[in-house]
Amino acid sequence: MLSEEKLRAVVASMLELDPSEVGPDTSTDTVDQWDSVRHMNLIIALEGAFDITIPDEDVANLTSYPIIKAVVEEQLASAG
Amino acid sequence: MPVDPTESRRSTPHLDRLEARFRSASPIFREAVSRQRAALGEDWAGGFDETIERLMPADEDVALAVDGYARFALDVLRLQARFDQTGEYESRSYATVANDVYANDEYMRTCYLPGLLLSQYLWPHHYRQAQFFLRGFVEDMIRAGAERFYDVGVGTGFYSRLALAGAAQVSGRGFDISPSSRDYATRQARAFGAGDRYTVEIRDVVREPADPVDWLVCVEVLEHLEDPIEFLGALRSLLRPGGKAFIATALNAPNADHIYLYRNADEVVGQLRQAGFDVEQYFCALAGKPARPGISVAEVAAFVVT
Numbered sequence: 001m002l003s004e005e006k007l008r009a010v011v012a013s014m015l016e017l018d019p020s021e022v023g024p025d026t027s028t029d030t031v032d033q034w035d036s037v038r039h040m041n042l043i044i045a046l047e048g049a050f051d052i053t054i055p056d057e058d059v060a061n062l063t064s065y066p067i068i069k070a071v072v073e074e075q076l077a078s079a080g
Numbered sequence: 081m082p083v084d085p086t087e088s089r090r091s092t093p094h095l096d097r098l099e100a101r102f103r104s105a106s107p108i109f110r111e112a113v114s115r116q117r118a119a120l121g122e123d124w125a126g127g128f129d130e131t132i133e134r135l136m137p138a139d140e141d142v143a144l145a146v147d148g149y150a151r152f153a154l155d156v157l158r159l160q161a162r163f164d165q166t167g168e169y170e171s172r173s174y175a176t177v178a179n180d181v182y183a184n185d186e187y188m189r190t191c192y193l194p195g196l197l198l199s200q201y202l203w204p205h206h207y208r209q210a211q212f213f214l215r216g217f218v219e220d221m222i223r224a225g226a227e228r229f230y231d232v233g234v235g236t237g238f239y240s241r242l243a244l245a246g247a248a249q250v251s252g253r254g255f256d257i258s259p260s261s262r263d264y265a266t267r268q269a270r271a272f273g274a275g276d277r278y279t280v281e282i283r284d285v286v287r288e289p290a291d292p293v294d295w296l297v298c299v300e301v302l303e304h305l306e307d308p309i310e311f312l313g314a315l316r317s318l319l320r321p322g323g324k325a326f327i328a329t330a331l332n333a334p335n336a337d338h339i340y341l342y343r344n345a346d347e348v349v350g351q352l353r354q355a356g357f358d359v360e361q362y363f364c365a366l367a368g369k370p371a372r373p374g375i376s377v378a379e380v381a382a383f384v385v386t
Contacts, residue, residue, distance in 0.1 A: 028107035028108055028110075029107065034107075034108060035108055035109075035110075035111060036108045036109050036112075036153060036154065036157065037157065037371060038108075039108040039154070040154060040157035040158055040161065041161075041371075043158070044158070044161050056151075056154075056155065056158075059154050059158070060106065060108075060150050060151060060154055063107060063108070
């Protein structure tokens with residue numbers, strides 16, 4: 001079961017946001033500082049925090065909070 | 081050359097197409113073009129614009145290159161983070177890399193080659209290395225009236241193209257083990273009007289040596305090998321006495337196909353000397369400053385040797 005609070009905290013930390021700012025509208029369109037380096041730091045932080053592996057083909061597509069949430073949920077489910 | 085902040089902005093419609101594609105399809109790279117333009121100047125912008133115009137004339141070509149670059153660059157960032165943990169490249173044999181990368185035409189065409197080509201402009205250390213090649217090697221080729229050169233491990237054909245475009249009288253012969261690289265490099269030479277002065281062969285010069293020449297180019301091949309010393313010996317025998325070679329490699333730079341880890345330029349110099357080369361000039365550049373203390377930064381090291 002995904003802890004959204006934990007997920008928001010990880011996303012906020014990596015994108016230098018307040019956790020209260022992270023939600024359905026959080027995306028590369030709305031967060032100016034979301035660049036490639038922060039993006040990869042976010043991927044690595046998500047993998048570490050939730051003990052999952054995000055497939056290479058998904059890495060470039062995780063461009064909004066709803067997509068991140070869906071992919072993390074999918075990986076947690078497949079990890080069993 | 082220092083960037084002149086008062087330099088007027090050139091018209092770069094093709095670079096603008098590329099930047100627009102980054103903004104729409106890969107927004108995490110949306111600043112990639114503008115950041116390097118500010119740092120590297122309008123000559124950079126003009127050269128990049130011409131490359132896009134000649135090699136990616138259609139919007140679909142730009143879309144493929146941007147998507148390939150995004151995959152390529154994110155893969156490098158992920159591997160660099162793992163490298164910070166382990167201090168080693170992810171050990172793989174040459175045979176495995178050759179099969180997974182060089183013989184994988186889909187990966188080569190859609191990710192590796194377009195990603196590598198765009199990196200020649202979007203990664204400042206790659207761009208600065210190419211400038212060193214032009215100033216420290218191609219200008220000598222022009223002065224000496226060079227007639228032919230070899231490029232061993234052509235990759236995208238970028239360095240062959242720079243030599244062919246810079247020295248209008250010279251003919252080039254490239255060697256690579258990847259048919260995808262052969263085709264891409266041939267296309268690049270043709271796109272720059274030098275197709276009649278350039279050929280690429282599928283050939284491993286360690287096993288099948290060629291007649292020696294006076295001018296030799298070998299860019300970022302050493303780190304792809306299990307045994308660079310044997311390869312450098314083969315390179316030395318491709319160079320005539322009195323000839324000149326440009327040999328470049330990557331340090332602390334994990335990539336899908338990097339096997340041999342050089343941690344500093346002195347290690348490369350030692351191997352070059354062991355193979356019988358004398359270093360005449362060298363150039364090193366970091367990819368950037370570390371994001372935080374203790375984080376590794378990839379580096380290029382290029383040598384003009386005799």
